[in-house]
Amino acid sequence: MFSDPRVGAGEHIAAARQQAKLTQRELADASGVSYGTIRAIERGARLPSESTLDSIAEALAVDPSRLLGHRGRTSSRVHDELPALSRAVATYDNPEDGPVRPLHELSTTVSELVNWRVSAQYLRIARRAPELLMELSRALHAAAAGERVETTRLLVTAYRAADAVAYKYGHQDLSARLVELMRWAAPAAEDPLLDAAVAYVRTEVYFVARAHEAGLRALEAALDAAPHGEEVPERAARGALHMRAAVIAGRAGRAERATHHLDEARRLGDAVPEGVYQGTAVGPSSVRVHEVSVAVGLGGDHLQRALDIAHEWTPPKDLPAERRSAFYIEVARAQMWEGRPDDAFESLKVARRYAPQHAREHPWVREDIARLRRIKRADREDLSNYAAWCHAV
Template sequence: MPADPMCEVGQRIAAARRARRMTQDELARAAFVSLSMLRKIEQGSRLPSDDTLDAIAAALGTDPSRLLTGHTRVDHRVRDALPSISAAVAAYDIPDDGPTRPLAELRSDVAAATSWRLAAQYVQITRQLPALLGELARAFHASRGAERAELASLLVAAYRSADAVAYKYGASDLSARLIELMRWAVPEADSPLLEATVSYVRTETFFSARAHAPGLRALEQAVDTAPAPSDTATIAARGALHMRAAVIAGRAGNAEAADIHLDEARTLGDRVQEGIYQGTAFGPHSVRIHEVSVAVSLGSDHVHRAVDVAKEWKPAEPLPAERRSGFYIELARAQLWAGMADDSFESL
């Protein structure tokens, strides 16, 4: 953290509060902290505890990491929570006894976890997911019929949110295990669109193993079996697969395949509005972000493509933080290769 972390954190909280047009009193009430404490925090005379920081971040609709100037504190919290996710995953087929809430409540909690994933709010995920995974497993194994299919879909979405944390924080084995559980649950959901989503996420395993050629084959098989692009949902599902295939083709050094898949993704992206489909952001803007990623994946000889895109376009605020951050990370790499060190640091 910086030399004066109390002032830095207080300034960030105050700036975020003002950006949301909240008074100190409104934020204090929303976060369930005293007004005097909030004033001291914003003035820099008091450093919030983890619980207080979490409450303030939740009231502001952001992740605690956005209110800190260094990530060490948040990183430790996320990594310390990973064993709890591992324990929940290990008992996927033998969940402990306990109550399960109505399906509507489970559905709401999974939707919240998906929102946190898209917003890169990983602390929130690690706080809520271990218990939710256990509860979903209990409900799933006790269910039948249509309810069982929906619970399978909810399990897939919850596993995906947990996987986002594991993958981003370098827990490759846990990430691979979560993806295998997604593949285990998805047949019960009986949803071709969800199967396409799982194939999209599975690519992380190939990225981690640097098995780019097999990953490309897996995605191309998924494209072949995905539903025909006849409506918005099916267009988005197939387009997301092409988008992902373009990136892994680039990492495999297959420029021809990368261009083919990127062209297909672009054509499909132009047919839908930018949005979230089956938990995946897709549309013209997402394709453009992946165009930068493909250029970087192909190596330093192609960085001009990434830099050229960035000269004309930047991802707007409505895009999920997970997408926007990916754009700037890839752009920074391209700028560094192009000898644009200052621009690279600015992107980061």
């Protein structure tokens, strides 16, 4: 039997508070939780309620699962929010009446969603996105001519953040609907860089359907249509598409095409500062992560390349958490296939540490931890705890 995941939360809250350089009183003021409650929770005299934990996590700008030592039931809470997201999607062209904030305030909120997406804070997106999507739909219906382009851009970007939640949590029909809404709205933004970003995201549909050849064709068509200028945003847009094309070519077993796209991604990635462009992390480190993904996708003799990269390089701390987590999940799969189960488990633990919600919902994590339990003793507590955490058992 597993203990209440809130046991020990006080210790994690205290550590996160100290890292944020806040006093208990300052945390109480920022979170709206009473000072006495904060003190009692940190010394272990009281367990935080779910709402209290969320308020504290919000004030500390961390994922709630971090305050539970990654043992919380974040996944079920995300699923609980998805019906509201489905309603927002269903009423995209006829949103409920309500207020609409000024465009600059909406832009700030959408930027928060992007930051949460690349740091794999899916619960926060799931809670915020439904109302935001309806508000943006109202804003678009009421927008003056001079505001329609920017409002559309914000709506497409918010759809992408919402799609990340639907896609990661296995709601593929909802994800596909969100992708189609992105494709429906994007042309009105009159921004070819946004069109390229939508083509990047659309590849999810091909991954789910295992239609890798079709996905590769779609990405190569998007590359033909993408701006071919030499400004940083244009290079980044093409670099992102080449990274994605390299991965799906690898899944299709097209080694030559994968190498071509990876070479182009590397050339373009080296020419831009590492950063998030149109919602996608692009730069030398991001290309390196994709190089590992391509090697794992191709398998066989290519796996050694993934292991070599993992031996000589680690993702820098300024790389988005979701991408760092993905790197270690890919490395773990290569280690499993190369007969290194202990190393694979260590990689999976690192992936969880960087982005717990991303690792918990990743199908490869569940497959690999289940296989590890078969290879090792199934009653090993560390493996069993991890398997229970990611719902592999």
